[in-house]
Amino acid sequence: MNNKSLKLLVVMLRAAQTVEELLKKDMKTYGINPTEFAVLELLYNKGEQPIQQIGKKILLASSSITYVIDQLEKKGLVERIECPHDRRVKFASITDKGKKFMDFAFPKHKERIEDIFSNLTEEEKDMAIEIFKKIGLQQ
Numbered sequence: 001m002n003n004k005s006l007k008l009l010v011v012m013l014r015a016a017q018t019v020e021e022l023l024k025k026d027m028k029t030y031g032i033n034p035t036e037f038a039v040l041e042l043l044y045n046k047g048e049q050p051i052q053q054i055g056k057k058i059l060l061a062s063s064s065i066t067y068v069i070d071q072l073e074k075k076g077l078v079e080r081i082e083c084p085h086d087r088r089v090k091f092a093s094i095t096d097k098g099k100k101f102m103d104f105a106f107p108k109h110k111e112r113i114e115d116i117f118s119n120l121t122e123e124e125k126d127m128a129i130e131i132f133k134k135i136g137l138q139q
Contacts, residue, residue, distance in 0.1 A: 019116055026112045030105045032075075035060060035068050037109070040077060040094060044102040048081060048093035077101055 020034070027037050038058040043049060051069060055062040069092050072078035077098035083089035094102070117125060 022116055023109075023112070026109065030101075032105075035064070036072055036077075037105075039065075039068055039072060039092070040098060040102055041106065043078065043092060043094040044099065044106065048091045050083075051080070051090050051092050054092060072098070 024034055027034055030037075032040070035058070038060070039054060042054060042057055049057070051065060052062065054060070054069075055065040060068070069078060069080065072092075073080065077095055078092050079095050081091040081093050083091060120128070
C-alpha cells in the first residue's frame with residue numbers, strides 16, 4: 001500500500017466517522033437511534049417490508065433486526081403484520097404515529113444532511129459519489 005492509499009483510507013474513515021457522529025447527534029434529538037431511524041425511513045418511503053429483508057436493505061445483521069423492530073413497536077412507531085399466505089413471514093409496517101413522526105423528523109434530517117455537505121459544490125458531490133461507488137464495487 002503506498003502512502004497516498006493509506007492517507008486516503010484514514011481521511012475517508014475519519015470523514016465517515018464525523019458524518020456518523022453528526023447524524024447520531026441529530027437523531028438523538030428525536031429520541032431515536034440511527035438504526036431505528038433507518039428502519040423507519042425504509043418503511044416510510046417504501047411501505048411495509050418483510051422483517052427478514054429489512055436487515056439486508058439497511059445493512060444490519062439479521063440478528064439485530066428483531067430487537068430494533070421490538071424497540072420501534074414499544075414506541076408505537078411500527079407494527080408487525082402477519083403474512084396471509086405464509087405464517088413464517090411477518091411484515092413490519094409504519095404506524096400512523098410513525099408516519100407523523102417521520103413527517104416531522106425526515107425533512108429536518110434531510111436539512112441536516114444538506115448542512116453537513118454544504119461545503120461541497122454540486123460537482124464535488126457528484127465526483128465523491130462516483131469515487132465511492134468505484135471503491136464500493138470492488139470485491
